Amino acid sequence: MELLFLGLVMLVLGLIGSFFSGLLGIGGAIINYPLLLFVPSILGVADFSAQEVSAISMFQVFFASLAGVLSYKKKNRLSNGSFIHKSLVIYMGASILIGSIVGGVSSKYLSGDTINLVYGILAIIAVVLMLLPSKGRHDTNQDEIHFNKAIAVVSAFLVGIVSGIVGAGGAFILIPIMLTLLKIPTRVTIASSLAIVFISAIGGVLGKITAGHIPLFPTLFTVIGSVIGAPIGSRISSKINVKVLRYGLVVLIAMTAIKIWTSIL
Template sequence: MEIIEILGYVGALLIGLILGLIGGGGSILTVPILVYALVLDPVIATAYSLFVVGTTSLVGALKNMISKMVDFKTAIIFAIPAFIAVYGTRAFLIPAIPEELFSIGSFIVTKNLSIMLFFAIIMLLASISMIRNSQNETEKNTKVTYNYPLIIIEGFIVGVITGIVGAGGGFLIIPALVLLAKLPMKKAVATSLFIIAIKSLIGFLGDIQNHEIDWIFLLSFTAISVIGIFLGIWANKFFDGKKLKKAFGWFVLIMGIYIIYKELTM
């Protein structure tokens, strides 16, 4: 096993560790690890990422369900359009994108390049969200209300983004739950994990019909990530979650810039 491949599996542990430590964000690393460390095709990497993200988030969601932190009514309202969007994106939209989109002189914009650049942009947005939220998170105790049209629209948009980049989209879901459903922050995070788990796994079903899945690799990678979650949950009591989230936000920002640089200079 080459060193770069070993680093890929260490990355799997890191994904779960970050999820356990700060309650989200780790999934944003899955695609870069699969593409750059384990040299997978970006389309396959986003598919595998959905399974990894879905499974690891489900572990966290089950813990929150036991603690009665998940708001199921809000989750269902948000998740139904997200389910439809993410499945449709993986099953029909991604396969329909041509391998070469357009060219600018001798520079050819390919399907893989566009996916990685879009992913990098999502990473930049996620990093800004994590950096700001770590400073501005407050607990709200207002009554839960529902802005149904906006929740449904937001769910559909998050579903499409999740389908394209294979990340959970917690940085989009949590603000939507806080602002549109008036959920307290802790409930929003817990409910977000439940939504991410279900929509990611449903989205992965859209890939099974289009790709041959290496189940041995995928299950082993996911198992290491799940171990990381339990380590992160255990380590969480020793660290300041807000400071960790801000630090990770800066790391994701640097990673996003690096991916843009690497993809445009390859």
């Protein structure tokens, strides 16, 4: 009975995290990490370590981003168009893949407080970036898109490392970097970041498998919930005022960051 309740809790948490992922166009780990860290413990069904939470979250991001890529490819076939910038995906994807493997493997040697610290820093960055207005261009002519390859490679590598440690895809950091630093058009940024985050998730999953700390049963039910929640969030996003939910999410992440920083300090 306890195992069944644990599975139900993990399924609901995976569904909630991926719902907001589909709703707001982010990877979901920035939401899932605190949910997985605190809720099972509060309900008395499990007490996951930071390493276990980051592993579960990484698998959730992998399957959520895979579902997103497949969904985008389907839409792309129907519209006969593509906003994915192949050169950008190759440069940033290769770099973030290496970084996420390094981060995923490194998490094995980091304490729970250190991983929570990394999340706390990411949460602050996420709040700031989510409050900034988008500055991306709106043209989508890929022949006219030029970007600084050095900045693209270095920034993707650094994002990959911290994302691999926490178990995130890094979309909430990648998108502002692509919009503001690399000056990539908005539509191309959204489509290309999806492919880059999926590559990051592959590296992160490989790193977590190498590092261990993977609770298989909870991970399975979290992934099932993620596959259910993401499409629902995507469909609803076109029908409601996402800005209100976005600011609500900012408050939620900020409160979580305060809780984690309080426990660290």
